Amino acid sequence: MRILVIEDDLEAQRYLVQGLKESGHVVDEAADGETGLSLALSRPYDVAIVDRMLPRLDGLKVVAEMREHGNSTPVLFLSALSEVDDRVKGLKAGGDDYLAKPYAFVELLARVDALMRRRSPVGVKTRLDVGDLELDLLSRAAKRSGTDIELQPREFRLLEYLMRHAGQVVTRTMLLESVWEYHFDPQTNVIDVHISRLRAKIDKGFEAPLLHTVRGAGYMIRAH
Amino acid sequence: MRTKPGLLQTQAFRIVLVYVLLFAFSVTALLFFTYWNTRRTLDRQTDQIIEAEITGLGEEYRHFGLPGLVETLRSRSLHQGQALYLLVDGLHHYVAGNMDIWPQISRSTPGSMVEFDYERPVNGKMEARRARGRVLAVPGDFALMVAQDVHDRYLTERMFTTTLPWTVLLILVLGAAGGGLMSRNMLRRLDAINRTSGDIIAGDLTRRVPLTGAGDEFDALSDNLNRMLDRIERLMKGMRQVTDSVAHDLRTPLNRLRNRLEESAARLNASGALKSEMMAGEIERAIAETDQLIATFNALLLIAETDAGTARAAMSPLDLREVAADVAELYEPLAEENKVSLAVLPAPPAGVEGNRSLIAQALANLVDNAIKYTPAGGQVRIRTALTEDGVDLSVSDTGPGIPVSDRPRVVERFVRLEASRNSPGTGLGLSLVAAVAHYHNAELVLEDNMPSGLKAVLRFPKSAMRAVPGVPLKSAAE
Numbered sequence: 001m002r003i004l005v006i007e008d009d010l011e012a013q014r015y016l017v018q019g020l021k022e023s024g025h026v027v028d029e030a031a032d033g034e035t036g037l038s039l040a041l042s043r044p045y046d047v048a049i050v051d052r053m054l055p056r057l058d059g060l061k062v063v064a065e066m067r068e069h070g071n072s073t074p075v076l077f078l079s080a081l082s083e084v085d086d087r088v089k090g091l092k093a094g095g096d097d098y099l100a101k102p103y104a105f106v107e108l109l110a111r112v113d114a115l116m117r118r119r120s121p122v123g124v125k126t127r128l129d130v131g132d133l134e135l136d137l138l139s140r141a142a143k144r145s146g147t148d149i150e151l152q153p154r155e156f157r158l159l160e161y162l163m164r165h166a167g168q169v170v171t172r173t174m175l176l177e178s179v180w181e182y183h184f185d186p187q188t189n190v191i192d193v194h195i196s197r198l199r200a201k202i203d204k205g206f207e208a209p210l211l212h213t214v215r216g217a218g219y220m221i222r223a224h
Numbered sequence: 225m226r227t228k229p230g231l232l233q234t235q236a237f238r239i240v241l242v243y244v245l246l247f248a249f250s251v252t253a254l255l256f257f258t259y260w261n262t263r264r265t266l267d268r269q270t271d272q273i274i275e276a277e278i279t280g281l282g283e284e285y286r287h288f289g290l291p292g293l294v295e296t297l298r299s300r301s302l303h304q305g306q307a308l309y310l311l312v313d314g315l316h317h318y319v320a321g322n323m324d325i326w327p328q329i330s331r332s333t334p335g336s337m338v339e340f341d342y343e344r345p346v347n348g349k350m351e352a353r354r355a356r357g358r359v360l361a362v363p364g365d366f367a368l369m370v371a372q373d374v375h376d377r378y379l380t381e382r383m384f385t386t387t388l389p390w391t392v393l394l395i396l397v398l399g400a401a402g403g404g405l406m407s408r409n410m411l412r413r414l415d416a417i418n419r420t421s422g423d424i425i426a427g428d429l430t431r432r433v434p435l436t437g438a439g440d441e442f443d444a445l446s447d448n449l450n451r452m453l454d455r456i457e458r459l460m461k462g463m464r465q466v467t468d469s470v471a472h473d474l475r476t477p478l479n480r481l482r483n484r485l486e487e488s489a490a491r492l493n494a495s496g497a498l499k500s501e502m503m504a505g506e507i508e509r510a511i512a513e514t515d516q517l518i519a520t521f522n523a524l525l526l527i528a529e530t531d532a533g534t535a536r537a538a539m540s541p542l543d544l545r546e547v548a549a550d551v552a553e554l555y556e557p558l559a560e561e562n563k564v565s566l567a568v569l570p571a572p573p574a575g576v577e578g579n580r581s582l583i584a585q586a587l588a589n590l591v592d593n594a595i596k597y598t599p600a601g602g603q604v605r606i607r608t609a610l611t612e613d614g615v616d617l618s619v620s621d622t623g624p625g626i627p628v629s630d631r632p633r634v635v636e637r638f639v640r641l642e643a644s645r646n647s648p649g650t651g652l653g654l655s656l657v658a659a660v661a662h663y664h665n666a667e668l669v670l671e672d673n674m675p676s677g678l679k680a681v682l683r684f685p686k687s688a689m690r691a692v693p694g695v696p697l698k699s700a701a702e
Contacts, residue, residue: 015483080475088538102479102518105486154553180554184585185519187592187653193557216508 001116004048005029006036006062007078008055016049019105020112033057040066045073047115049108052079052090060093067094074115078103087183106217110169117165128163131223133202133210135163144202154179155198162211162221171218195219236410240403248395252388259384263377270356270372271337277307277370278360290364294320306373308342308355314365323369329359339374354378413442417449429457475521482514527656530582530663541690544574544583544608544617551587552606555595563600566591574608574615575692576684578664583617583682586660589653590619590680597623598677614686620679631670657682664688 003025007013010031017027028043030036033054040048040062048066052059063075077090080101087098096118097111128135132145140156142149151159157179162170172191176182195211203209212220285293297309301322309321316326327340337358343350357371416434423431432453433446489507545568552568559566587606594604602622609616626634634654654668657680661668666684673679 012479012483015487080479085538100522101475102482102514104515105483180550182554182584182588183581184588185522186554186588188558188596190554190558193561194554197557 001046002026002028002044003112004036004040004043004045004073006031006033006040006048006054006059007051008032008053009051015105016108019109023109025112031055033059033062037062037065040073041069041071047112048073048075049112050075050077050095052077052081052086060089063094074118076108076111076115078108104171104217106169106214107171107173110171110174110218113168114165114170114174117168128160128166130163130166130221131208131210133163133221135160142202144206149201151201155194155201158194158198159202159221162219165221167220167222169214169217169220174218234407234411236407237403240406241400244396244399244403247399248392251395252392255384255388255391259381263381266374266377267337267356270374270377273307274337274356274358274370274372278358281368281370285362290362290366293362293368297321308357308369308371308373310369311362312367312369319366321369323371326367326369327355340371410442417446420449424453429453429460475518478514478518478521482511482518485511485514523653523656527659530656530659539577539579541575541577541692542580542583543692544576544615544684545571547580547584547587548606548608548617551584551591554588555591559595559604562595562598564595564598564602564604566595566604567606569605569607571608572610573692574610574617575690576615576664576688577690578684578688582660582663586657586682587617587619589657590682593653594619594621594623594678594680597621599623602677611683613683614689615684616681617684618679618681620673620677622673622677625672625676625678626670634670654680 003020005013005016005027007016008031013029013031017029020027028039030039034056037057050059050062059077074096075094077095077098078101079086079090079098090098096115099108099111126138134143142151142159158175161175161178172189175191199211203211210221212222214220281293281296284296294311297311297320300307301309308323310323310326311319311321312326313319318324323342327342329338329340337356339354339356341352342355343352353373353375355371356374357369360368360370362368420431420433432450435443435446485507548568552566556566591604591606598604598621604619604621606619658668661682664684665688666682669681669683671679671681
């Protein structure tokens, strides 16, 4: 996958590029807004990671320009600005996701993966499968090996999000943002408790667990 | 928030009212003076004519005696004019003159001018008229009345006295109406300034007072205010830039530090040596510490922003019950794990204007604290309540509570009570709640929960209350 990184802090840029390359991506980098914009418009990318404050051309303007030129590459904003209204501004300017600095690399990687996944259209799915776990999005019913699983509405949304990103690392923040629509970190890790509840419902009594904890990163649902 | 002054309370209206009263008084005084002066002049003229008549008649009497006087009176009475005469005998019987009946005045008051009513035919009809004259005693117990008809003067005078109160009333009414209009106009201009100031107080520094282009004092004032606002906005922007760069300059090195640590941890894990394993653990701890630092820093920034009111977080009408239900849902499993019962008590709709994310975060902090400090088997209750002053959103627990003397202190930044020194947390939880409350013009109040524990209340004022979609606005006072 081709990724464009526009980041003016060279140390952070080097770290980002190296990390992404190690994860098997092809990466181009730019250190200012103008260079970044011309790169974004001249080559196809699967994801662009854009810092919010850039020399010569502000990150918001870079993305706005990209959108004006009909470029729909998913954009992940990185921002070191204070957060109360910055996220909204970033998303309004055409960004697809927003990550506040400082961030953990696993968080960034999980979000980049999610953005790429979003890009490849899979059509309207009415059913999600992971191994022998099925989720019917229309009747809102879950089954594992044919056995019905009772889920609370929020548990259903949590499972749905995990299954939509099956095989991908999903961080606690991503879950909090997508399933609960909260953009803050609760003092205690409440997500872990929700996950262990869900795990008790879908994995208990089955030999092969589906819901895995990825140490230092988050969670992943996969068949093996 | 101060209430808008009523029309009667405005300075403009008061000034106009005083002016109108003064004006009405002056006009009345002036008119009275003119009236009095005119009447005096007219009376003096009438009196002179009467005196002349009397002198003439006296001459006649002196030369020709009573018959001469009667003769003269008869000849003068032939043509009816302004002059009136009546000569009566001791029994008030008519002797001569152009009046028939002695008027309702005493005949024994000779010398001074008197005014009286009499009747005379006008166009075949008897008409009551006004006259002014003098009574003279004529030897032989006769009495002579020499008078002038002053009915026209009397009518004018009457008209004057009846119209004057109306005139004054009209002046007062017109004056008050004019004053009202003027002060309303002034009020409107002032209102524009007040509204702009209100918006600016609420945090929107881009607002400016509109100019009418009339070039009057108000425009001058507005222009000055606008220039002042420009200056303040520049200063504020400068300050924001400082905060932004503080954020940037602090977060960037923190980020780098974290990157480097993660990198080394990964490298050490890969090499797999026993000694490196220990080092990896060390580094992971350092990462956890850094994360804590970041959390603290984020909270601090959020507090600073919400406290200063510089953040323009999107405000919308929301039902506090929904926020409470969402947060309770998020924390319910954690409460269960801690063997604490968590519930939202049923309540009527509680609509306020607010930022969902900020209020949810504040409530999450309160619930988090409550669960943390409540022993197993305890209860945490979230409740919304309409009060006479607004809406309360409260979290009560059955934990140890906070001593009254410590309550003001725990809201301060970084203060953690001795008893909780060893539990995790940034020490910013309650100050963040207080900042969010402040941002919403609300108040964070810590109370005793009966019979034991702490009750933290977010007290939203009445002005923050809103009707939420599908739910009518109601308050306890109604």
